[in-house]
Amino acid sequence: MILLDGYQLSLNDLRKLLYNGARASCSKESLKRVDQNRKAVETIVANGETVYGITTGFGKLSDVHIQTSDVDQLQLNLIYSHACGIGEPFPPLVSKAMLLLRANALLKGFSGIRREVIERLLLYANEEILPVVPQQGSLGASGDLAPLAHLVLPLLGEGEVFYRGKRENATVPMKEKGIEPIKLTAKEGLALINGTQAMTAMGAVTYLEAEKLAYEADGISSLTLEALRAITDAFDEDIHLVRGYPEQVDVARRLRKLLKGSQLTTRQGEIRVQDAYSLRCIPQVHGASWQALAYVKEKLEIEMNAATDNPLIFDGGAKVLSGGNFHGQPIALAMDFLSIAMAEFGSIAERRIERLVNPQLNDLPAFLSPKPGLQSGAMIMQYAAASLVSENKTLAHPASVDSIPSSANQEDHVSMGTIGSRHAAQITTNVRRILAIEAICAMQGITYRDPTKLAPKTKKIYEAGRGIVREIDCDRIFSYDIERLTDWLKENGDIEKIVIGV
Template identity: 70%
Template structure:
């Protein structure tokens, strides 16, 4: 059970709620803040004070005054007019994350919504009713207006939701669960959509999946090192401590643990003096990507506890300030950074695949084929990996450097952060398939070398992976193998992080 306060949500807790379905509760203190904030809005309306978004229009219409009798209609019109997202819906897990993050932001007590709003978001989470939210249409400033409007529609009993494995009209699900639609009141529509929760929710899911991929890349690269009889000296701690990057040091240490006891890896000078960069520089390349992931984590953990709507209400309503916390630039840059970092896992992986299949670069059967010439083996798998890596290069172009003015130039600089987050997700899916291809090729290579010579840890991984993709004894439709391996990696049913500490480093390596 996860208790929300508006200030203390972690990425690990977000993962528990979004992936494991943990029940969510609200702290009493945070609910009291919501109550006090709402009283401030009601007083503003009663006193007929002019405050943006409460009794004015939005964006370029901020100078248009709204009559007191129309302030509630204003909020409904806002949601319906802004719910114009297009394209395929976000993955359901992202929709769930959006509800969680929007709820957590409202609990800070700066937004002026009624308790019924936060209670309904809580019900949606715990009943696992998730809005169907189109992915495209957000500029990432003035918040994720279009995506979050589709979320807000659901509170009004409109739109569509995921429920019990199907897509339903919201009204039907409300009837099944005995829920009433909510009539939005002053400030509430704006409070629901003025925020960065679409890009941040997508970013959280990206980070969770990217971290799993980063660990998986190490296990798979360790197999490749054995399949190519790689030189372990490049992972010696002295080298990495001499440079000083902690992530690089940690990657090298994990590889030494993974390969402890292997009779397939070599020492420098035994078979060659040094390996190609795609083997020798794994700690440096992977370590740099880990640095970026650590940066992204830091930004996400700030943003999931941030107040990002506008205006914000302070001092029991005495101070109401219009600002720009809805601007997604911090997350936009973080997502662009993530795109580059994660794409590199595939870029270097594809080069290792080439070394596994190219007969000019190893002494294995050409293209790992059972009958070279008659059978093509893994030849075209490398083509696929190269295609995915090339596609990633286009997706990695930074979205955050672009801006198109909107709302008649009132909103004249935007972040495009949601585009960055969506493209990061696409890159992650491509990287997983490239790693799946490397895994299939590495499994075949170590089989040729001798499974009995593998390190205990990599041998255990080999045996589990072989349950997913059998040995290549003749050509077959390898697309099916790639997709099976990809799904296995996606499910994360291997304990990637659980390096068996009881297995000591092989003393014969001189460490």
């Protein structure tokens, strides 16, 4: 059980909740804060005070006063009117992360929401009743309004959910489990949707996948190094210590340990004096992307424990302050950085693929084909990888530098952070396929060398990969091989465990 209190949720905790079957619950102390904060909202309504989002309209309509008798209807209207998301839904795992992250933010105790609403969010997450949330429609400021409105609908008995592998009307699991719709009261609709949880959830899930993929990139590149008889002197610790980047030092150390005992790698001057940059500079390029991942991780873990709605209630209601914590700029920048970092893993991997298949750059059979000319071998796999790399270049254009005013120019600067998180996710998916292609080509190159001469660690990677994709003994539909290995890289932790363990 993972206890949520609004302050301590880590990406490792989120990994356990999303992938390892852990369940979430509210800490007792956090619920006390929630109860105290809720009393402040009730007092505001009872006294007829004018407070944004409680007794006023929203956005440019904030100057419109709402009668006490209408404050509950105001919140329901807010959810209905803002549920205008469009496009394909977020993956169910991202919807689950949204539920968990929104609950955690509300448990900080500054939002004025009832504890039963937060507990309902966690019930849906724990029971895998996952709202269908369209991916498009958020500007990434004023919160992820449209996506989070769709997240709330199933709590009201509206909208759709992913449940037991199917897309269902929200009432289906509610009837099955005896769950009654909640009724929103003062401020609760606003508290639920005024946050950055769509971009943060998508970003967190993408980060967890990206981190795994970064380890896999280190492991797969080590196979390529052996297939191309690379020079290991470039990974000598002294080279990397004098530059001083810890992540670069770490990648070089992993490569040395992965390649220890190899009879395929060479020393400088043995065959060549220097290798091409895509081989020699793996620690520098991968290391730089690892630096970016560290930055992204830090920002995500701050945002995962942030109060991001508006207004916020302090000192038992003595201070109710309107601000802009819903603005997604910190995560927007982090997502753009994640996009660039992952795109570079793919870019250098594609150059390694070229060196594996190009007969002008190696001493292997042309395009790794058993019968060059009659059979094309891996020729078009490099095309496919190059296409993904080019697509990543367009996706990596920073979303955060764009802004379009909204709400009659009241909300005149927005982050586009949710777009950035979606782009980062697509780039990460593309890079996984590029690395799958590199792995297929590297394994084929090693097959032409001698797999018995592999280092003990890389031999484990090779044998695990060969269990998914057999050697290229004739031309076949390679798309199937790429997808099988891509799925394996996503779902299986074999390479990651080997690389982390060295």
